[in-house]
Amino acid sequence: MRLQSLFLLLVVLAAGPARSEWTWRYPQPQGHTLYDIVFLTNTTAIAVGEAGTVLVTTDAGQSWVVSFQVAGVETHLRRIDRLDASSAVAVGDDGVVLRTTDGGDTWTPIASGTSVDLLDVSFGDAMNGIAVAGVTVLRTGNGGLAWQSTSVPSFLRAVDMITATDAIAVGDWTDVMMTTNGGADWTPKPEPLLPPYNAPLTSVDFIDALNGVVGAALGDDGWVSFNSAWHVTSDGGDTWAPLYPFGGAVEEYTPNEILYPAVGQIFAAYRMTCCRLSSYPFSDWGEFVAGGAPFAHRNITHSANGLARNDDGLVLVVGDDGLILRRNPDGTFVRTGGVLHREYLAGGWSASSFADPSTGIVMASDDYMYPASGSPETHFARTTDGGLTWASTTLANVQSKDLAHLSADEVYTIGYDVGGRGIAARSVNGGASWLTVWTSPTIFPGAIASGSPTHAVAVCSGGWALVIDNGTVTPVAAGVASTDVAFATPSVVVAAGGNTVRRSLDGGLNWTALPNPIQPIRALDFATPSTAFAVSTTGILRSDDQAQSWQVVPSGAHAGLRAIDVSGSGHGVAVGDDAVALITSDGGDTWIPFPPPTNGDFNRVTVFSDGRAFASGPPQTLFEFLQQTVPTLISRFDVEARPFGADLRWEVRDDADLASFSIQRLLDARAETIAAGLSRGARSYRDDGVLPGRTYQYQLIAVDRDGAMTVSAPISATIPSAALELLQNHPNPFNPSTRISFVVPAKERIRLDVYDATGRRVATLVDEVKDVGVHTVEWNGSGSASGVYFARLESGKDSVSRKLVLLK
Secondary structure: OOOOOOEEEEEEOOOOOEEEEEEEEEOOOOOOOEEEEEEOOOOOEEEEEHHHEEEEEOOOOOOOEEEOOHHHOOOOEEEEEEOOOOOEEEEEHHHOEEEEOOOOOOOEEEOOOOOOOOOEEEEOOOOOEEEEEEEEEEEEOOOOOOOEEEEEEEEEEEEEEOOOOOEEEEEHHHOEEEEOOOOOOOEEEOOOOOOOOOOOEEEEEEOOOOOEEEEEOEOOOOOOOOEOOEEEEOOOOOOOEEEOOOOOOEOOEEEEEEEEEEOOEEEEEEEEOOOOOOOOOOEEEEEEEOOOOOOEEEOOOOOEEEEEEOOOOOEEEEEHHHOEEEEOOOOOEEEEEOOOOOOOOOOOOEEEEEOOOOOEEEEEEEOOOOOOOOOOEEEEEEEOOOOOOOEEEEEEOEEEEEEEEOOOOOEEEEEEEOOOOEEEEEEOOOOOOOEEEEEEOOOOEEEEEEEEOOEEEEEEHHHEEEEEEOOEEEEEEOOOOOOEEEEOOOOOEEEEEEOEEEEEOOOOOOOEEOOOOOOOEEEEEEOOOOOEEEEEOOOEEEEOOOOOOOEEOHHHOOOOEEEEEEOOOOOEEEEEHHHOEEEEOOOOOOOEEOOOOOOOOOOEEEEEOOOEEEEEEOOOEEEEEEEEEOOOOEEEEEEEEEOOEEEEEEEEOOOOOEEEEEEEEEEOOEEEEEEEEEEOOOOEEEEOOOOOOOEEEEEEEEEEOOOOEEEOOOEEEEOOOOOOEEOOOEOOOEOOEEEEEEEEOOOEEEEEEEEEOOOOEEEEEEEEEEOOEEEEEEEEOOOOOOEEEEEEEEEOOEEEEEEEEEOO
C-alpha cells in the first residue's frame, strides 16, 4: 500500500500579517522596579531590574530604550558594573550572569556555576571582577566569561573592587572582609558597628585603598533604637567614623547603594523602613557634602535602589515602579520615570477607565493604617492624548475601588472615605477635581459601569445598587453581587459575582434573579445586546441569551483571569494575574494568549473597535495593545502536511530588532504554543504532534527585542489519512548501519524483517505491537556481505518492501 497524496498548502501574505504589540503607557518609559544603573560613558548608561528588564540611554537619561526578559531571563537583575565604554556585566537571582559588549543592545548569558541569588558585582578593570552571593563569592579574570567560586565565613551583600586585585565586601553582622588577590582569599577588617546593634551592612564604596564608606540598615531593630549613620574610613577600614544623615536622630533606613566620588562627598540611594520622624512614605534619597549643610533629603516617594554618576557630575537614580531621577551637575532635579505618586501598599486598589482611545484615567488607592489611623488617598493619572502625556490628581481621605467615564468630562469614582463610609464622587472636568455626591455608613460600593452619557450603575455590598442618573445618586435594594456590573443596552444592566447573576431592564431600578452560572463569575462584559462574556476561576464563559445561560469557551481556559472587555466589532481582551492576556479578533469564538512585556498583575481592561485596548494593574500601571497590518515583515508562511506531521516554513524581511519566533497551533478552538524562543535565523519547524484526518490552524509570531510581536495570518492544514508504509532507509547505500522508518496507521502487531537477494531472512528488526505513528529502527549490517537486501514490513494481510544497498 502507498500513502495517500501529500497535502500541500502555500500562503503568500499579500495583505500582510497583523502586527500586535503591547506598549507601556504609564508610567514612562516603563514601570518595572529598577535595581541598579551604571554609566559606560558620559552619555551612555544601562539600568537593570525586575524580570530581566534592561534600559539603555545614550543621551544621559533623557530618553531610554526598554527591553524585557533580555536573553530569556525572567528573574530579577540586581546589579550591574562597567567593564569598558561598551561592555558591562549584570547579575541577579538564581545565579544569573549577563554580559554585553555593544552598549546593552545584545546580551549573552554566562554560566556562573551557582543557582544562589547574586546580590552585587564589581569590576576593578575590564578583566577582573567579583560577585557576592551571601557565603559564596564568584571571581573572574577574563571579563566575566568564566567564574570561579569561593566560600567565605560571612554573609556578604555588597562588594567594591578598588583595583584589579583588591576589594572590600560587607554583609550581615556588620562584617567587613578584604581580599588582595582578586577574591581567592578573604580576611576580616574591623567592624564599623559594635554589638549589640549587629545591623547588616548593605552598601560600600571606596575611592582608593584608604578612603571609603559603608552603609548599614539602621534604626529600631525591635530591641534597641539608635542613631542612623554611615561610617567612613581614611585608613583602608582599620578605623571608622560615623556620619549621621538624620542629624543624630533615630530613624530607620536602608542604603541600597552609596557613591563616594570624593572625600567629603556622598550620594546615597535608600529606602525608609519605618517612620520614626516624618519619613513616611518610606522612601527617599539624599546627598551629603562635608563642610556644607547637613544631609539634604530629596523625597521621591518611591524607594531608590541604585544610582550612578558620570564624569560631568550628573547623577541618575533608579528605583521602585520604574523610578528614574536625574540630578543635574548644578544640583537641580528632574524626575523622568516612574509613577507620579507614592508607592501603594498591599490592600489598596487600582483601576482604569477610558471614555475614548485618547481620554482615560489610571487610578490607585492607598489604605495604609486605614481605618485605625492615618488617612487614605486615591491618586489619578489622567491623559487626553492616548497615554503620551499625563497629569495627576489626588483625592484625599478617600480610598476608591473603581471609576467609570460617562463622557470625556464626566467621571464617577466609588469607594470609602476616611470615616469608613461608602462614597461616590463626581468629576465634571475629566478627573482634575472631585466633589462628593453621596455617602452612606452602611452601603459600600465595589464596582461601577456607565450605560450612557447620563447614566451609570454601581453595585455594592449587602445587595445594594446605586443608580446614577443626571448627577443624582439613588440607592436601590437589589440583591445584587458587588463583584462586577455591565450594560447590555442603555436600559438593560446585569450584575454578577460568584454564583449570583441579576438583571435589570429599567436601568437598575428593579432587578430579577437569573439562573446561576456554571462557574463563579469574576467579571463580565457585553459584546452585543444579547452576547456576553465573563471570566471565572478557570477561564472564559459565553452567553448568547443576555446572561441567562453560560457555556465554557474551550480556548479561553486559563486560571487567574480578572477582567474582560469585548467590543462590538469582535475584538476582545481578557487579563489577569501574572500578566496573563488572552486576545480574540473573531467575536470571542477563539482566544489566543498574547502576554504583555511584564510579569505584573492586571485587573482592568478597556477594548476599542479597532483592535486597540488598554489594560491596567497595580501599582497604577497601564499598557496599550494595538493590532495593525504590517505587510512586509513576514513575507511568506506555508505548511506541508504529512501523516503524523506538518512541516512549517517561512520567510521574513531583514529586521535588526527581530529576536525570536514562536508558533501557535489551533485545533477545535483550543490554542496552544507549540514552539517558543526559536532563533531569529529559524525558517522552518516540524510539528509532530498532529493526528491523521484532523485540520489544524497555525500562526507564526515574530518577536522583537522589546517584546513587540508580529503575528501572521492563520494558515490551515488537513493531515492526510495514513496507511501502512515503509519509508526509504537512510543512508542508502550504507556502511555498516542504516535507519529504517515506517508508518503505523492503527495500533497493531508489526513485523519488520531484512532479507538477502536469495530470499533468506538475515535479521528481524521488529516483532511487536506498535502504537499509531512513525517509528524508526536501525539495522547494523556489519556481519553481512556487500550487496542488495530487502526490508519487508508486515501487518495482518498487508505488507510492503524496500530495497537496501550495503556497500563496504
